[in-house]
Amino acid sequence: MKKTNEQFDELDNAIDRNLLAAHQQVHFRPEWAEGVLREIASQDATKQVTVQRHKSWQPVLAIAAGLLLAVAGSCWLVAPDGLRQQDSKVTVASRPLDSLEKDTPSLELNDPATDSSENAKSPVAESVIAGPGYLTSQLSDDVDFEIYVVLPTINTASKR
């Protein structure tokens, strides 16, 4: 004898009821659930704080970026002038030196960091005003200048 659809439905419903009854008897451990809920709350709080921080930092970062741009721009405007002045001094100072020693770098003679003598600290333009004879006379009397002239020559020799 074949079963009718109604009988199938009854049996299916009974199966579903039993499964649901078993399902509803499943419960988690309360201490585990509390831990999970705490974790959710803490994660949520962290997320909200992070979002708020991002929001509050945005204008600060924008201002800082603007200031940096302004400083960088002013440096860019100022730096070429300074470099231009330095370049002009080097160029001027190299003229009398070139006449004495072509292989000698003129920058070393005018660098205050490497030259502690009074001549090095004095304005280079003085040598220009005095003419080529000025440095020649200074070199003959000043030992420091002799050392600075000789050192590059030694370096050039060692390369060869």
Next chain:
Amino acid sequence: MHDQLPDHLLRVYRFALHLSGDQHLAEDLAQEAMLRAVRASGSINEPLALKIWLLRVVENMWRDWCRAKLKRTVEALPETEIVRDELEPLERIAQAEQVALTVGAMRTLPERQRSVLHLIACEELSITETAEVLQITPEAVRSSLSVARARMRKMLQPPETASESGMQNEGRET
């Protein structure tokens, strides 16, 4: 959306337990699913979407866990062994004989059919929602449900009618 999450905790845990059959693993799966929901809170707005989303995450994590376990262990667990272990917690707590018999019959079903039956009978999801959770087509859900019900009926029908109906109760009459 976070206010609704605690309401889903039991549901998520039950589904994780249904899939894994292990209390500790179910706790881990459920907890991770809940935390992922917190992190993805911006993209889920509707309560129904959250429910389906959570169940799907548990389903995906369970699949990942099974794959990882199969990779880890040299001796891969046979499907029948997974099926036997999965519903042990349900079986332990089932008091009534009929309930125990039903749960026992359900555990013999293949995993897909069990999940379909669980989501429809216990979570009361629709065919479409079940398809979304399991990431299969509604037709596949209907097919799995039909086969699962037929097998359950065959196992649970009264003894006096079992011999009479034979294989005829595999499907409905048209």
